[in-house]
Amino acid sequence: MANVVWHRKLRIYLDLTRADLGHEEYEDLWGTVYGMDRMYAARDVPVRERDLQCGGVCQEAGVEAPMFLRVRNGRREAVHERAEDEERHTAPVSDEHKAYQERILKAAQEGGYRGDSEVRTRVGRSWIQTDTLIEGADGRRIGWEIQLSSAGTDGPRSVRARASRAEKNGITPAWHTDRVDYAHRHDSHWTRSDNLPAYVIAKTGDLRVVSGFRALDFWRCDIHAVHPCPNGVRRCGKAHATPTPRSILFDDLVRSTAAGLIVPIQFRTATKQQRFWVTDADRDRLEDLYADDTQLPPAPETAGSTDRASYNRPTCKPTREAERSPLPTLAPAATALAYIPKQPAPSASESATPPASPVTDVVVHGDARREDAVSFEALIAAQQAADCARQRLEQLSSDDERRHQRTVWFEVASQAQAAVTRYARAKRLNRFEVEQRVRQAARDEVGLAWPTPHPRR
Structure with missing residues (x-):
């Protein structure tokens, strides 16, 4: 079909997209022709x-192609007599388009599903031609349409009509593109990938869909909610769902x-209706929410993620950094000290060592919840307690006693380090220099040398 017709006798061009055919000087030109x-x-x-x-x-090609006129569904159309003339108006399929078709068929075959390209399905007296039709599970039919050419900001006008006709005949339309303006449309369920050349699309590497698939976040609209209320009020107290791109x-x-694990939905908002793909579990939960928005729908038992990392070309996504496991919780210092038995009197060589300050005293003197309450004397006392706890550890021989004493040493040392950090921040000093001064002052005050390990008894 064509919109520009040449009238041999009148020797004028007729533009069927205009009501007056492009000639205002002739009254009712369409009726006459x-x-x-x-x-x-x-x-x-x-x-x-x-x-x-x-x-x-x-x-333009120098070919005389006879045509006739008709009116279908209220639209004026000029039809070629010969099929070869009609095919001359069809744009050749690009290499990227062919690469996508081959990739869809290959991915479906790897999943155990069959399909074919350029499939024509008869609908009444006309036909529906699908770029790639996949026969899925339970009689499911997915019609993939690849739209890579640019046709203005509104896109092809036939998208809504073709998608509607496909749905009426049991075909789920799936439109894929690499154009951002198409992906923002809601006349069908669009998905989008990056603009890539044909040889990259045809590779076996991972091709990522960056738009068109979403995950639904279900939440209660109360003071603890992160999302704004879609009803425009402050907090309505109802349950809502918010789509998040994935x-x-x-x-x-x-x-x-093809397996039915990802399905298309129509998501209603206050101003428009969106179309995108979600998991079947999110679809079921959304239907439960629409049925009763006073309570959150139950979460699925197994929530498997459809997004995974890959190291293959051409488009990959790095794995998320594993969260560090939390450090084991240390027992309170005062409690741990209760398990340490009374030690024998020190020898003459160790009699110069003064008794260590209790841990409770260190907590009192070194309590620096307010930064201005930290004093240098408190830092010295905390460091002395940590050094003495370390020396006590070297004097024990039982594994249980050493385990408990090691816990005490870790607790006291962490308190001393935290106090040094608060003091350096409050005084705007270098933390490393403050720590070195505290360590040296603690040893000079009591006459201790740097701790050396004692052999086990």
Whole structure:
């Protein structure tokens, strides 16, 4: 079909997209031309002997392509007589388009599903042609449409009509593109990948879908909620769902849609209706929420993530850094000291060592919840307690006693380090220099040398 027609007798071009056919000087030009063409048809005059020819691509190619007029669904159309003339208006399929079709078929076959490209399905008196049709589980049919060409900000006008006709005939439409303006449309369920050349698309590496797949976050609209209330009030107290963009591998999307693990939904908001893909578990929870928004729908028993990391080309996503496991909780110092038995009197060589300050005294003197309460004397006392706890550890021989004493030493040393940090921050000093001064002052005051390990008894 074409929109520009050449009238041989009138020697004018007829633009079927305009009501006056592009000629304001002629009154009811369409009625005259269409009535004459219908009269020729009623008298069985061959199309090639009528007055209409293609005035677009065919004429530019130097080919005389006879045409006839018709009105279908309220639209004016000019139809070629020969199929080869009609094919001349069809843009050649790009290499990227073919690469996507091959990749869809390959991904479906790896999942155990069959499919075919350029499938024509008869619908009444007309046909539906699908770029790639996948036969999924339980009779599910996924019709993949690859739209890579640019057709303005509004995109192809036939998307909504083609998607509607496919749904009426049991085909789930899945439109994929690399254009950002298409991905923002909601006339069908669009998915988008980055703009890549054909040789990259055809590779076996991971191709990532960056738009069109989302995860639903279900939450209660109260004072603890992070999202704003979609009803425009401060807090309504009801349960809501908020879609969050998620990336997914293109091959996984093809196989999951065929298996029914990922399904298309229509998400209603206050201003518009969005169309995107979610997991079947999120779809079921959303239906429960629509049925009763006074309570949150139950969470699925097994929430498997459809997003995974990959190290393969061309597009990959690094793995998330594993969270560090928390340090074991240390027992309180006073409690740990209760398990240490009374030690024998020190020898003459160790009699110069003064008794250590109790840990409770260190807590009192070194309590620095307020930064201005930390004094240098408190830092020295805390460091002395840590040094004495370390020396006590070297004097024990029992494994249980050493384990308890080691806990005490860790607790007292952590308190001393925290006090040094608060003092340096409050005085705007270098923490390393403050720690070295505290260590040296603690040893000079009591006449201790740097601790040396004692052999076990």
